[in-house]
Amino acid sequence: MSKSKTYRIQLIPLGQFFFGGQKRSEAEAADKDYYFKSLYFPQQTQVLGMLRQELLMQNNIFPLNRDNREQAAALIGP
Numbered sequence: 001m002s003k004s005k006t007y008r009i010q011l012i013p014l015g016q017f018f019f020g021g022q023k024r025s026e027a028e029a030a031d032k033d034y035y036f037k038s039l040y041f042p043q044q045t046q047v048l049g050m051l052r053q054e055l056l057m058q059n060n061i062f063p064l065n066r067d068n069r070e071q072a073a074a075l076i077g078p
Contacts (some may be wrong), residue, residue: 017038018036019039019042020043056072056075059071061075
């Protein structure tokens with residue numbers, strides 16, 4: 001039997017946000033709008049990065065420096 005867990009993460013924006021999107025080449029961008037549209041949902045790597053940063057902040061390990069790098073790696077991985 002697998003002991004994996006499933007977590008549900010609900011994001012509530014506190015302000016403006018941008019979840020990235022497809023980048024156009026310079027040739028395409030010249031004829032198109034200057035503004036990019038945000039994706040409706042974040043990518044998995046964006047959510048994982050946000051969670052790693054939040055764990056570091058809650059444990060007073062953020063921002064990273066030479067003194068706390070090993071402590072951070074023990075908490076969230078290298």
